[in-house]
Amino acid sequence: MTGRESRIAVVGTGYVGLTTGACLAALGHHVTCSDVDRCKIGLLSRGEVPLREPDLPRLVRRGLARGRLRFTVDTRDAVDGAGVVFLCLPTPMASGGEADLAAVREVVADVRASLPGGCALVTKSTVPVGTAARLKELVGRPDVALVSNPEFLREGSAVRDFLHPDRVVVGSADRAAADRVAALYAPLHAPVVRTDAASAELVKYAANAFLAAKLSYVNAVAELCEAEGADIGAVTAALGRDPGVGRSFLRPGPGWGGSCLPKDTRALLRAAEAAGTGFPVLRAAIEANRRQQRRVVDRVAEACGGALRGHRVGLLGLAFKAGTDDLRDSPALAVAAGLAARGADVVACDPALRGDERGIGESVAFVDDAYRAAKGARALVLLTEWPQFRELDWCRVAELLEGAVVVDTRNHLDPDVLRRAGLVRRGIGC
Ligand SMILES: NC(=O)c1ccc[n+]([C@@H]2O[C@H](COP(=O)([O-])OP(=O)(O)OC[C@H]3O[C@@H](n4cnc5c(N)ncnc54)[C@H](O)[C@@H]3O)[C@@H](O)[C@H]2O)c1
Numbered sequence: 001m002t003g004r005e006s007r008i009a010v011v012g013t014g015y016v017g018l019t020t021g022a023c024l025a026a027l028g029h030h031v032t033c034s035d036v037d038r039c040k041i042g043l044l045s046r047g048e049v050p051l052r053e054p055d056l057p058r059l060v061r062r063g064l065a066r067g068r069l070r071f072t073v074d075t076r077d078a079v080d081g082a083g084v085v086f087l088c089l090p091t092p093m094a095s096g097g098e099a100d101l102a103a104v105r106e107v108v109a110d111v112r113a114s115l116p117g118g119c120a121l122v123t124k125s126t127v128p129v130g131t132a133a134r135l136k137e138l139v140g141r142p143d144v145a146l147v148s149n150p151e152f153l154r155e156g157s158a159v160r161d162f163l164h165p166d167r168v169v170v171g172s173a174d175r176a177a178a179d180r181v182a183a184l185y186a187p188l189h190a191p192v193v194r195t196d197a198a199s200a201e202l203v204k205y206a207a208n209a210f211l212a213a214k215l216s217y218v219n220a221v222a223e224l225c226e227a228e229g230a231d232i233g234a235v236t237a238a239l240g241r242d243p244g245v246g247r248s249f250l251r252p253g254p255g256w257g258g259s260c261l262p263k264d265t266r267a268l269l270r271a272a273e274a275a276g277t278g279f280p281v282l283r284a285a286i287e288a289n290r291r292q293q294r295r296v297v298d299r300v301a302e303a304c305g306g307a308l309r310g311h312r313v314g315l316l317g318l319a320f321k322a323g324t325d326d327l328r329d330s331p332a333l334a335v336a337a338g339l340a341a342r343g344a345d346v347v348a349c350d351p352a353l354r355g356d357e358r359g360i361g362e363s364v365a366f367v368d369d370a371y372r373a374a375k376g377a378r379a380l381v382l383l384t385e386w387p388q389f390r391e392l393d394w395c396r397v398a399e400l401l402e403g404a405v406v407v408d409t410r411n412h413l414d415p416d417v418l419r420r421a422g423l424v425r426r427g428i429g430c
């Protein structure tokens, strides 16, 4: 690879952009990352990482120290001299459910004249089918190629997922540009799937929608287990051994959430409706997820003797899964809001949060440890599977609680430990 080809720009330094930038710098490239958030760029330039992601701070500091990683608020400066420009910008849900591409369009319009001739402009953001083609028109330059290279990392294991991908998907009408992007991943020895841009864009949505539908399916099987007296743990242990099913994404829970699955399923559904095909299976999976959250609220109401009004309910965990401090579309927040709407006095804790984060909402009082969340509660509800919740002194919890029921929406706690503490554990599907 020539000197210029190994100069990379990454626009957007969130979970995807910062991981991409730091990992590509670790692979030996010279990477400039840009972001509109001045505060974030200030922190990152000093080696401080404002995201909770294992290994990311170490890679960022090493990249800075070796002069391979640089941060700027000036995106035009970042793309100057770059052979590959990754767009890692937010594509949130718009009011109608579709993906909002405003940030992507704004950046492309802003940098189009500054892009070096021959560079590859790569969408790593999750974008609807046809976006690469439309951006190609917006750029309006025959010497700039558009490439779709969707990202499949998960929060909480972003660096590991980036460096050990199951597959790398590269889609473009421009073979040479796609070769150049694929070559960046060569040291990872991962399978590279080469496609046209539209197929690459669809792979990302189809993957997330599949995972979401699988989770809704498992949560429905869990409900059936409760009705029939079966045990979801035993069912999924055997089910997952079928290679057609696979072992992952079989854990029932309070519903699936996070920054991607909810918005991407809605966007795909909207796109399918606009395309005239519809997607009834996906629609059902989304509705089943809402129902799952309502089911958890009903279950807590049962634990409180039928009605929630006037009862204190303690919540263990607010993040959408363990290992992250991300609250975006967390099912825990939906459950908390549902409990509060039915009159419960909701008190929550989460080891990754301080309580002053945006998004927790007014209906939840935040306390800094599990014992304070348990104090005086009629029911305690585990919503995020943090390992430290297993290690609580459950006898102390039992003394602090006003009631005796723990609703374990992740089937995370040891039933015997709770039983010995005199508590009743209600899991999902068991
Ligand atoms: N978070 C994930 O696990 C994940 C995984 C795969 C794909 N994705 C997709 O990747 C994209 C980015 O997701 P994310 O979670 O990294 O988002 P994020 O919100 O964590 O980060 C986006 C960053 O872009 C910056 N930004 C916004 N407008 C900008 C502009 N005009 N110029 C420069 N920077 C700007 C923001 O300040 C922010 O730092 C989305 O399309 C998402 O769906 C996310």
Ligand SMILES: O=c1ccn([C@@H]2O[C@H](COP(=O)(O)OP(=O)(O)O[C@H]3O[C@H](CO)[C@@H](O)[C@H](O)[C@H]3O)[C@@H](O)[C@H]2O)c(=O)[nH]1
Residues within 6 Å of the ligand: 126, 151, 152, 153, 154, 155, 156, 208, 211, 215, 248, 249, 250, 251, 252, 253, 254, 255, 256, 257, 258, 259, 260, 261, 320, 321, 322, 331
């Ligand atoms: O067995 C499981 C697995 C997950 N979940 C829930 O499903 C949601 C999503 O979890 P996960 O997929 O681990 O989180 P993300 O970090 O949002 O990752 C998803 O979304 C990313 C953004 O598009 C993709 O890159 C990843 O491949 C895709 O897994 C969370 O609420 C989890 O608690 C379960 O309830 N049971």
